[in-house]
Amino acid sequence: MNKPSGLGPLSRERLSKILRISKGIINVDLASKALDIPPSKASQFLSYWAQQGWLYRVKRGIYVSVPLESSTGKPAIEDPWIIAHEIFNPCYIGGWSAAEYWDLTEQIFQSVCIVTVKAKRIKDVSFGNFRFSVKSIYPERFFGYKAVWRGQMKVNVSDPGRTVIDMLNDTKLGGGIRPISDVLNKYMQSPHKNLNSLFEYAMRIKNKTVLKRLGYLMEKFHTEEREFIQQCHARISTGYSKLDPNLDADKLITRWKLWVPESWTGEG
Numbered sequence: 001m002n003k004p005s006g007l008g009p010l011s012r013e014r015l016s017k018i019l020r021i022s023k024g025i026i027n028v029d030l031a032s033k034a035l036d037i038p039p040s041k042a043s044q045f046l047s048y049w050a051q052q053g054w055l056y057r058v059k060r061g062i063y064v065s066v067p068l069e070s071s072t073g074k075p076a077i078e079d080p081w082i083i084a085h086e087i088f089n090p091c092y093i094g095g096w097s098a099a100e101y102w103d104l105t106e107q108i109f110q111s112v113c114i115v116t117v118k119a120k121r122i123k124d125v126s127f128g129n130f131r132f133s134v135k136s137i138y139p140e141r142f143f144g145y146k147a148v149w150r151g152q153m154k155v156n157v158s159d160p161g162r163t164v165i166d167m168l169n170d171t172k173l174g175g176g177i178r179p180i181s182d183v184l185n186k187y188m189q190s191p192h193k194n195l196n197s198l199f200e201y202a203m204r205i206k207n208k209t210v211l212k213r214l215g216y217l218m219e220k221f222h223t224e225e226r227e228f229i230q231q232c233h234a235r236i237s238t239g240y241s242k243l244d245p246n247l248d249a250d251k252l253i254t255r256w257k258l259w260v261p262e263s264w265t266g267e268g
Contacts, residue, residue: 007049007052007054011048011049014035014045015045015049015054015055017034017035018030018031018034018035019065021034022065023151023152023153024064024065024082024151024152024153025062025063025064025082025083025085025086025153026046026055026062026063026064026065027061027062027063027086028042028043028046028061031043031045031046043061046061046063049063050063053066054066058083058086058087058127058130059087059127062086062087064083079150079151080112080130080131080132081093081112081150081155081157082150082151082153082155083127083130084112084114084130084132084155085150085153085155085156087127087132088114088116088118088132088134089116089118090116090117090118090142090156091114091115091116091117091118091156092114092115092116092142092145092156092157092158093112093113093114093115093155093156093157093158094113094114094115094135094145094157094158094162094163094166094173095113095115095133095135095158095163095166095167095173095174096109096113096173096174096175096179097109097112097113097114097157098113098157098158098160098162098163098166099163099167099174099183101148101157102159102160102163102190102192103186103190104160104163104164104183104186104187104190104192105179105182105183105186107175107179109175110131111124111131111132111133112130112131112132112133113132113133113135113173114132114133114134114135115134115135115137115158115166115173116134116135116136116137117136117137117138117139117142118136133172135170135172135173141204141205141206143162143201143204144158144159144161144162144165144201144204145157145158145159145162146158146159159192159197160187160190160192160194161187161192161194161197161198161201162201163183164180164183164184164187164198165198165201165202165205165210165214166205167180167183168180168184168202168210168213168214169205169207169209169210171244171245171246172246176244176246176247177213177243177244177247181217181221184214184217184218184221185221185222188221188222195225195228198214199228199231199232202214202232203235208235208236208237209237209241211232211233211235211236212232212236212237212241212256212257212258213241213243213258214232215229215232215233215236215256216243216253216256216258216260218232219256220264233255233256236256236257237257238257239257240252240257240258240259241257241258241259242258242259242260243258243259243260243261243264244261247261248261249261250262251264251265253265
């Protein structure tokens with residue numbers, strides 16, 4: 001990144017005016033309204049300030065500020081959640097990132113997991129120093145999240161129950177079934193535990209493989225929850241599924257119509 005160069009008084013005044021109304025993220029619309037100028041002109045200003053090192057370009061049309069006193073060109077925003085909100089909204093922080101937020105995992109991940117109705121497929125993307133793993137969902141499945149403050153901005157994060165269900169729906173969002181089972185176990189031992197909500201989310205996600213995975217794991221590690229386990233079992237589909245699509249599975253659990261790795265059959 002360029003070391004910030006000097007700005008003239010008028011340019012500094014314009015930039016300061018934008019920064020006063022910004023919550024950290026700057027885009028063309030915000031700059032246009034702040035300066036009462038056409039979007040095309042605002043875009044030119046933003047591009048110029050980025051070239052001079054006073055803004056950091058996250059992606060086309062989206063910038064974060066560099067502190068006016070900075071001599072290194074380091075962006076003012078270091079929270080990737082805020083960047084994610086601007087780029088992928090409507091979205092929520094989900095998967096392993098949400099599990100970290102709710103203290104449901106001790107694993108450290110190098111990227112932020114984003115669930116959005118905007119993207120077209122799961123993919124890994126980078127913007128500057130920020131890395132994101134992005135999953136697309138249908139708009140009708142955009143539920144089960146809470147707004148939390150990150151600095152001056154509210155950002156959505158999946159609530160604990162939705163976090164668990166998202167992982168069971170797509171095991172990539174939890175880093176595989178092994179860490180997902182650990183997340184589920186921590187959820188069951190935490191103040192977040194709410195089996196009614198968990199079951200509701202499992203039904204609303206409209207993927208009965210989720211009920212198979214959830215019921216199997218509950219029966220394996222939480223046998224005391226008999227009524228909940230039976231609720232799951234009563235609604236599984238007739239087809240066969242895998243506990244984790246990314247693992248070899250050579251043992252069929254007929255009760256759950258679920259293929260699991262041999263190594264799982266001896267655990268309890």
